Amino acid sequence: MADNGIGTSHQANTALIQASNLECKNLYDYLRTRPSTLLDRLYNHPAICLAVYRELPEIARQYVIRILFVEQPVPQAVVASWCHQSYSKEHTHVCQVLSDLFVWHEAPIPGGLPGWILNSTFKRNLKTALLGGGKPWSMSSALEADNKARDVSFLDGYSAERWECVLHYMVGSQQQEGISADAVRILLHAGLMKRDEDDGSPVITRQGFQFLLLDRQAQVWHFLLQYLDTVEQRGLDLGECLTFLFQLSFSTLGKDYSTEGMSQGLLIFLQHLREFGLVYQRKRKAGRFYPTRLALNITCSQNKGVPVLEEDAPKGYIIVETNYRVYAYTDSNLQVALLGLFTELLYRFPNVVVGIITRESVRQALRGGITSEQIIGYLKQHIHSQMLSGDNKNALPPTVLDQIKLWELERNRLIYSEGVLYSQFLSQADFNALKQYAQQTGCLIWSNKEKRTMVVNKTGHDDRKKLEIEECVKIYPNIYNRNLPNEIWCDDADHEHCIEAFQRFCPRHFIIDMMFVKSTTWPVCQF
Amino acid sequence: MQKAQNKLAIMACHSKISKFVYPGPGKPLDIRQVDGQYEVFTLVEKTVKQNLMKILTTETSTVYTESLLAGTIAMALCYIARILRTKTPGLKINSRILTVTGSGDSASQYMNYMNVFFTAQKQNVVIDVCALDQHLSLLQQGCDITNGLYLRIPQIQGLLQYLLWVFLPEPPVRQKLVLPPPVKVDYRAACFCHRELIDVGYVCSVCLSIFCKFSPICTTCHTVFKIPGPLTVKSKKKKIKL
Numbered sequence: 191m192a193d194n195g196i197g198t199s200h201q202a203n204t205a206l207i208q209a210s211n212l213e214c215k216n217l218y219d220y221l222r223t224r225p226s227t228l229l230d231r232l233y234n235h236p237a238i239c240l241a242v243y244r245e246l247p248e249i250a251r252q253y254v255i256r257i258l259f260v261e262q263p264v265p266q267a268v269v270a271s272w273c274h275q276s277y278s279k280e281h282t283h284v285c286q287v288l289s290d291l292f293v294w295h296e297a298p299i300p301g302g303l304p305g306w307i308l309n310s311t312f313k314r315n316l317k318t319a320l321l322g323g324g325k326p327w328s329m330s331s332a333l334e335a336d337n338k339a340r341d342v343s344f345l346d347g348y349s350a351e352r353w354e355c356v357l358h359y360m361v362g363s364q365q366q367e368g369i370s371a372d373a374v375r376i377l378l379h380a381g382l383m384k385r386d387e388d389d390g391s392p393v394i395t396r397q398g399f400q401f402l403l404l405d406r407q408a409q410v411w412h413f414l415l416q417y418l419d420t421v422e423q424r425g426l427d428l429g430e431c432l433t434f435l436f437q438l439s440f441s442t443l444g445k446d447y448s449t450e451g452m453s454q455g456l457l458i459f460l461q462h463l464r465e466f467g468l469v470y471q472r473k474r475k476a477g478r479f480y481p482t483r484l485a486l487n488i489t490c491s492q493n494k495g496v497p498v499l500e501e502d503a504p505k506g507y508i509i510v511e512t513n514y515r516v517y518a519y520t521d522s523n524l525q526v527a528l529l530g531l532f533t534e535l536l537y538r539f540p541n542v543v544v545g546i547i548t549r550e551s552v553r554q555a556l557r558g559g560i561t562s563e564q565i566i567g568y569l570k571q572h573i574h575s576q577m578l579s580g581d582n583k584n585a586l587p588p589t590v591l592d593q594i595k596l597w598e599l600e601r602n603r604l605i606y607s608e609g610v611l612y613s614q615f616l617s618q619a620d621f622n623a624l625k626q627y628a629q630q631t632g633c634l635i636w637s638n639k640e641k642r643t644m645v646v647n648k649t650g651h652d653d654r655k656k657l658e659i660e661e662c663v664k665i666y667p668n669i670y671n672r673n674l675p676n677e678i679w680c681d682d683a684d685h686e687h688c689i690e691a692f693q694r695f696c697p698r699h700f701i702i703d704m705m706f707v708k709s710t711t712w713p714v715c716q717f
Numbered sequence: 718m719q720k721a722q723n724k725l726a727i728m729a730c731h732s733k734i735s736k737f738v739y740p741g742p743g744k745p746l747d748i749r750q751v752d753g754q755y756e757v758f759t760l761v762e763k764t765v766k767q768n769l770m771k772i773l774t775t776e777t778s779t780v781y782t783e784s785l786l787a788g789t790i791a792m793a794l795c796y797i798a799r800i801l802r803t804k805t806p807g808l809k810i811n812s813r814i815l816t817v818t819g820s821g822d823s824a825s826q827y828m829n830y831m832n833v834f835f836t837a838q839k840q841n842v843v844i845d846v847c848a849l850d851q852h853l854s855l856l857q858q859g860c861d862i863t864n865g866l867y868l869r870i871p872q873i874q875g876l877l878q879y880l881l882w883v884f885l886p887e888p889p890v891r892q893k894l895v896l897p898p899p900v901k902v903d904y905r906a907a908c909f910c911h912r913e914l915i916d917v918g919y920v921c922s923v924c925l926s927i928f929c930k931f932s933p934i935c936t937t938c939h940t941v942f943k944i945p946g947p948l949t950v951k952s953k954k955k956k957i958k959l
Contacts, residue, residue, distance in 0.1 A: 240755055244720060248890045255881050277893045322754030322762075440755055486721075 217245045220415060222290050229292050231429045233311040236319035237436040242291060243316055249273060250284040254293065258313060263297040263305030340480055342444045345470055349482035352467025353410070354524065357402060360394050361527050370465055380416035396559035402528055403560065403568040410468070410484050417462070426455040434459060438469070438485045446478045506573045512587040514547040519574065531555050532565050547590060552597045562598035566591055609635045610651040613643040726796055727765055728789050729772055732782040735789035737796075738768040784820040786856075787829035790844065794836055801840075813843035813865070815884050819850045827855065827907035834859040843888050847880065849873060854903040854914065861902045864888065868897060909937060 221229060221242065232238045243254060253272065257264050273281040285306075288294050292309050299305040318324035340348075359369045360383060374392055377383040382398040385391070401409060414435065421428050434456055441447060449457065460479065463469045468485040471478075507525070509517040516533050518525065519542050526543050529535070532555035533545035555565060569586055577585045615621040621642045628634035633650025637643070727739040741764050754762075797812045804810060814837070837844050837859075846856040848869040860867040870879050883896055905914040908929035919928045924938040934941050 236755070248886070249893060252882075252886055252890065252894060255885065256878070259877070272895055274893050274895055280893065319755050320758060322759065324754070440757075442756055 217241065218287065218291065226292055228429060230309075230311060232432060233292075233309060233315055235433045235436070236315045236324060237440050238433060239312055239316040240319040240440065241436045242293070242312075246291075246293075247280075247284050247287060249277075249280060250288055250293075253284065253288070254308065254316075257294075257306070257308055258316065263299045263307040265299055265301075265303045265305045266296075267303065269306055340444075340470060345444065345480055345482045348470050349467040349484045352465070353406070353484060354522075356413075356466060357409075358524055360398055360402065361524055372462065373465060376413070376417050376420060379420055380413070382416075399531060399558060400560055400564055402524075403531075403564045405567070405571050406484070410466075413466070421459075424458070426459055430456060431459050435485075438463075438481050441481045441486070443481065443483060443486060446480050449477055449479060506571075506575055506578075508569055508572045509574045509577055510547075510569060510586050510590055512589055514590055514593075516545045516547060516569075518543045518545070525572075528568070531558070531560065547594070549597055552594055553601070556598055556601055562594045565594055607635055607647060609645040609647045611643065611645050613641070615642040618642070724800075725761065726793070727761075728793060729769060730785045730789040731772075731776060732784055733776065734772075735785050735792055736768070736772060737792075738772075739764045741768045783825060784818065785826075786816065786818060786820070787826040787833050790814060790816065790833045790837075791829070794833065794840065794842060797840065797842055811843075811887060811889075812841075813845060813888065815845045815847065816856065817847045817849065817880075818853070818856075819848075821851050821853070825912045827912060828909075830855050830859060834862045837863045845884050847884060849876070854905065855907075857900075857902055858904060861899075866891070866896065867900075 221232075224232075233242075243251060246254065253269060256272070257269075269285075270278075270281060273284075288306075289296075293312055294306045294308045297305050297307040315324070356369055356373060356377075359373075360377065374383075377398075378385065378392060380397075380401075381395060382401050383392040384395050386393045401412065404412065418428060418431060421431050430453065434452075449460065452460070460469060460471070461474065463485065464471050464479070466484070467482060470480040470482055507519040508529075509519075511517075516529065518529055520526065521541055526535070526538070529543065529545060532552055533547050534551045535543060535545040537544045552562075552565070556562070566586070573585050612624065615624075621639075621644075625634065625637055625644055628637075628644065628646050628650055631650055633646045635645040635647055637645070725739065726737065729736055729738045739761055793814050797810075797814075800812075801810060834844065842863065843865045844856075844859050844863045845865040846853065846860050846867045848856070848867070852869055853867075857867040859865070866883055868879060868883050870876055886894060905916060906918070906927050907913060908915050908918055909926045910928050910930065910932070913929060915927070915929045919931050920926070921928070921935040921938065921940060923940045924935060926935055926937040928936075931942075931944075933944060
């Protein structure tokens, strides 16, 4: 009677699957891993404070704004009372987030109760961002009107072209000009591409494909994070770059900004941003630049399902039918290549590609490390506006979506759980006793009566050791348990007793790695 | 202020006109970063100040009449409707209207108010009301209809805190927060004849118009009613006979 898979450690399971997946951090995850000194320096800039504020969870934003104008610590109980009882879990999470980011810290209030007080730099600069009254931002010095001003549509076209250049390079299509060595280095660093073993030329990795399936804002944000990782090696100041980036993200589209007063490092940074299409500059020495849509609101990437109001996203081109056919109205090689990742392409015309989603094609994508979520996300993101025009909620046929998910689940039939194997029991009684104990404590994973083997999980293994020691102590009063799972102490005279006890009560394989540590007064048996 | 995607429009009204304050008519001001404030906020602030000034200085009449609040809310709804129409398909917009007013309740606009409220309800627009001075029962009904919040500010010094606390969070977040408990809504209607709020009245059985006094002809749909005679007591007699 074999008991299969009682204790499942789901976490280990998912960890194994996601190990190779693209990890997308949001601003919070990014900043949390930075040292507090850097954060303190960053909070000296209103732009960053505003960006951080906007990225906080909604309840946290509420807390911050309410105590923004309070000059003394606010009791923690009072803050807790602002949140509804049934959401107390969310409240604790939010408090943790705020503390993690050093937005607020604990401070006792006169009555002795614990209170929260906002980080003074953060408070001052958030106020500045909201209400003014500080120093102007670095890029804001006045300019005379540009005689060759660029309008919004030009900037959009420019940024899209630049960014697609990077993406095209990644899939290795030759139709565009190349990108600089710097950009290649970032792609390699990010693990989106790797050097081919044979000729050393960069080729795309599985993370790279996942990256391509992200929406544009998430792509830019992920790319920039990787860029920022390498910023210090280039001799640029991380804080300075981050500040500039956030100032850029709060600028207005279609307006020109001055490069006056920018440090040498920032000018280099600006040139890099220019290469990726985040800013437009007519000439390297033009003295003014235009931020493009890519640079705006770069931090909003994780607000999934909240698309920006303007005509931001490129026009959708994909139509999915319930018979798994996919029609893509595009002539871009990149988009066709992406679609080819998870569909079987049937026909190709000058302006349209027809493909079909099959089990094989999806499984191939899944084998490549792409998840069903990413496939569905990509389809949703590029869906043709005709499919959205009806007021139904599911623009994509639900059957197709479900089937893609099912195909993914098909691959996850195995459940991984960590455990310890017990075998070679001397008697059936021993085996039964231990099995019963394991079942009672719920740590039995699998057992086989005929072969006298069983697998228990990790915690059960530790528990059993403790149990055995307790048994020993009960019978041999001269043995002392120090409440450590793997250590007992005994009188010197009873040293032999101790060994005997173990031999009697512990399975043989267990005794073998028993170790005796002899001390002057209390010999310790460690195993 | 809360999210980059949020958009704002501000309108002002008095007894003569209601007008857009932000985004104002004409080209937006060319604002440069001057004091560390986020450009867009500066733009809002400057435009609002400028346009409010314009409205206040052009207003010269001294005759006191009611504020055209219902009309302004209607304009706001039109603005929202326009945005809804031009949005990209598949996009969801949660819109809401916050009314901050210090003027009194005006039953004379009862019909306009009710039309506006039910339109808002149909369009899923939440109407919040922040009353600065008097209690406004009509607007309170509107908030109740559209699931908005009504709050009469007890102390005007604390206005900012109230605005930040009660009216800043969006409706989905509100249920997670502890907000002032809803007071009982006064659902009295205004009569069509004198525009006064009444507890008990007469309702036309054809068009549901409300009157405080009986009139033989409904002024709205011109139905002719019989003059009600004294209530007859007939049932008792019959019972005895049987």
